[in-house]
Amino acid sequence: MMPVPLHVAFAASPSGLWRIDRITAVSGEGLPAAERLAVLEGPEAQTARVGVWVLRGVTSNSRYTNRQEADALARHQAMLLRPQATCAALIPIRKTAAWWDMAQDERRAIFEEQSRHISIGLEYLPAVARRLHHSRELGEPFDFLTWFEYAPEHAAAFEELVRRLRDTPEWRYVDREVDIRLRR
Amino acid sequence: MMPVPLHVAFAASPSGLWRIDRITAVSGEGLPAAERLAVLEGPEAQTARVGVWVLRGVTSNSRYTNRQEADALARHQAMLLRPQATCAALIPIRKTAAWWDMAQDERRAIFEEQSRHISIGLEYLPAVARRLHHSRELGEPFDFLTWFEYAPEHAAAFEELVRRLRDTPEWRYVDREVDIRLRR
Numbered sequence: 001m002m003p004v005p006l007h008v009a010f011a012a013s014p015s016g017l018w019r020i021d022r023i024t025a026v027s028g029e030g031l032p033a034a035e036r037l038a039v040l041e042g043p044e045a046q047t048a049r050v051g052v053w054v055l056r057g058v059t060s061n062s063r064y065t066n067r068q069e070a071d072a073l074a075r076h077q078a079m080l081l082r083p084q085a086t087c088a089a090l091i092p093i094r095k096t097a098a099w100w101d102m103a104q105d106e107r108r109a110i111f112e113e114q115s116r117h118i119s120i121g122l123e124y125l126p127a128v129a130r131r132l133h134h135s136r137e138l139g140e141p142f143d144f145l146t147w148f149e150y151a152p153e154h155a156a157a158f159e160e161l162v163r164r165l166r167d168t169p170e171w172r173y174v175d176r177e178v179d180i181r182l183r184r
Numbered sequence: 185m186m187p188v189p190l191h192v193a194f195a196a197s198p199s200g201l202w203r204i205d206r207i208t209a210v211s212g213e214g215l216p217a218a219e220r221l222a223v224l225e226g227p228e229a230q231t232a233r234v235g236v237w238v239l240r241g242v243t244s245n246s247r248y249t250n251r252q253e254a255d256a257l258a259r260h261q262a263m264l265l266r267p268q269a270t271c272a273a274l275i276p277i278r279k280t281a282a283w284w285d286m287a288q289d290e291r292r293a294i295f296e297e298q299s300r301h302i303s304i305g306l307e308y309l310p311a312v313a314r315r316l317h318h319s320r321e322l323g324e325p326f327d328f329l330t331w332f333e334y335a336p337e338h339a340a341a342f343e344e345l346v347r348r349l350r351d352t353p354e355w356r357y358v359d360r361e362v363d364i365r366l367r368r
Contacts (some may be wrong), residue, residue, distance in 0.1 A: 004284070005321050046323070058321045063247065066289040100188070105250040108288075137189050137242045137321050139230070 002041070006059045008133050009045035010090055010145060012052035013038040018088055018182040026166070028094070028176030037090070037182055039147070055092055057133025057145040064111050069118050078126035078149075085129060085149040089158065090180040092135075092142035099173035100136075115168035124161045127154040142176065186225070190243045192317050193229035194274055194329060196236035197222040202272055202366040210350070212278070212360030221274070221366055223331070239276055241317025241329040248295050253302045262310035262333075269313060269333040273342065274364040276319075276326035283357035284320075299352035308345045311338040326360065 012020070012034030023031055034052040048054055062070060078085075099107065111117050121130065129149045136143040150158050162179070165171065196204070196218030207215055218236040232238055246254060262269075283291065295301050305314065313333045320327040334342050346363070349355065 005323070007323065060321055061284045062288060065287050067287040070287040100245045103249055103251040103254040104246060104292075134321060137244055137318060139189070139191065 002059070004059050004061070006041055007045040007056070008058065008131075008145075008147075009038075009040040009048035009054050009056050010147075011038045011040060011048050011050075011054040012036070014051075018184050021181045021183055024179040024181075026177035026179050027174060031092075031178050031180070037180070055090075055135070055142065055145055056138055056140055057135040058138065059131065060134050064108050065118060069112075069122075072122055073118070073125070076122060076125035078129040080129055080131060080147075080149055082129065082149065082151075084151040086184050087150050087152055087155060087158070088182040088184070089148045089162075090145060090182065091148070091162070092145045092176075092178050092180075093174050094141070094143045094176040095173045096175045110170050110173070115165075115170035117165065117168065117170055120161065120164050120168075124154075124157055127151070128158055128161060142178075186243070188243050188245070190225055191229040191240070192242065192315075192329075192331075193222075193224040193232035193238050193240050194331075195222045195224060195232050195234075195238040196220070198235075202368050205365045205367055208363040208365075210361035210363050211358060215276075215362050215364070221364070239274075239319070239326065239329055240322055240324055241319040242322065243315065244318050248292050249302060253296075253306075256306055257302070257309070260306060260309035262313035264313055264315060264331075264333055266313065266333065266335075268335040270368050271334050271336055271339060271342070272366040272368070273332045273346075274329060274366065275332070275346070276329045276360075276362050276364075277358050278325070278327045278360040279357045280359045294354050294357070299349075299354035301349065301352065301354055304345065304348050304352075308338075308341055311335070312342055312345060326362075 014036055016036035016038035018037040020034055020037055023033060032052055040048050045056065065073065127150055131147045133145040135145055148158065198220055200220035200222035202221040204218055204221055207217060216236055224232050229240065249257065311334055315331045317329040319329055332342065
C-alpha cells in the first residue's frame with residue numbers, strides 16, 4: 001500500500017518509462033508534444049524539474065464514495081504496474097466554476113445518481129486499473145489527473161469506458177480535458 | 185470575494201499584524217512560542233520564508249455542506265478583518281487514519297448528523313468569522329487550519345463554541361490540536 005496522500009509528478013521526460021503515443025486536446029487547450037513520460041512518486045515528485053511539461057497531483061481520501069461503493073471498489077480494484085498492463089492513459093481534466101460552487105449533495109447527485117461515475121468505473125475493474133490525483137489545491141492548471149493502466153486486449157473496453165464517462169451529465173462541467181495515451 | 189483555492193501561510197514572524205497571546209497544545213505535540221503572526225495570502229503565501237514556524241493551507245470547496253446548509257452559512261457569515269474583530273484564534277488540527285479511511289457518507293454522518301459541526305458553527309455567526317484551510321494534501325503536519333476572528337465582547341461565546349466542538353464524536357478522531365490565540 002502506498003501512503004496517502006502521495007505526491008505524484010507526471011513529467012514529460014526523455015528518460016521516462018512510458019512512451020507517449022498521442023496527446024489529444026478533448027476540450028480547451030492541449031499540451032505540447034513529448035516523447036516519453038516519467039511517473040515520479042513521493043519525494044522524487046516534489047523535486048521533479050520542469051522539462052517539456054510536468055503535471056502534479058496528490059492522492060487523497062475519496063470525496064463522493066459511500067461505504068458500499070468503497071467496499072465494492074476495494075474488492076475489485078487492480079494494482080498499478082501489473083506486467084500485462086502495458087497500455088496507459090493520463091487524462092487531466094478541469095471543471096467549471098459552476099461545478100465547484102455547488103454544495104456536496106449537489107455534486108454527489110450529478111456525479112453518481114445522474115452520471116453513475118462510480119458504477120461505470122466498477123464495470124471495468126479489474127481490467128482497467130485507475131489512480132486519481134487531486135491538483136486543484138496545488139495551484140495546477142488542471143483539477144484532477146486520472147491515470148489508467150490496462151492490457152492491450154482491454155484497449156477496446158477502455159475506449160468504451162472513456163466514451164461513456166464523457167457522455168454523462170457530469171462531463172458538462174468539464175471545460176478542459178487532455179487525453180494522453182502511452183505504452184511501455 | 186477572494187479567489188478559491190487561495191493559498192495562505194500563517195507565519196510566526198516579528199513583523200506580523202497579530203500579537204500571539206498564547207499557544208496551547210490541546211492534543212499531541214504543540215508549536216514553539218512566538219511573538220507575532222503574519223497571515224500571508226496568494227503569491228505572498230507561496231514564497232513565505234520559514235521563520236520560527238510557518239503553517240500552510242489552501243481554501244477549497246466545501247466537502248460536507250449540503251445546499252441548505254451552504255445557503256444558511258452564506259446568509260449569516262462575516263468577513264475577515266472587520267474593524268471590531270480584534271481577537272483571533274488559529275486552531276490547527278490533524279485527524280486520525282481511522283477518520284481518513286472512512287467513506288464520504290460515514291464521515292458526513294459523524295461530522296453533522298452526530299456532531300452538528302455545521303449547525304453549531306451557524307449559532308455563532310456572524311459574531312465569529314471563520315475561514316477553513318486544507319493542509320493535508322500539501323504535505324503539512326496538520327490536516328486543517330481554521331482561522332477565527334471575533335470582537336472582545338464575543339470572547340466568551342467563542343470559548344463556548346470551541347468547547348462544544350471538542351465535546352463532539354467528531355473530535356475523537358482528532359489526534360493533534362494546537363490552540364493559538366491572538367490580538368491586534
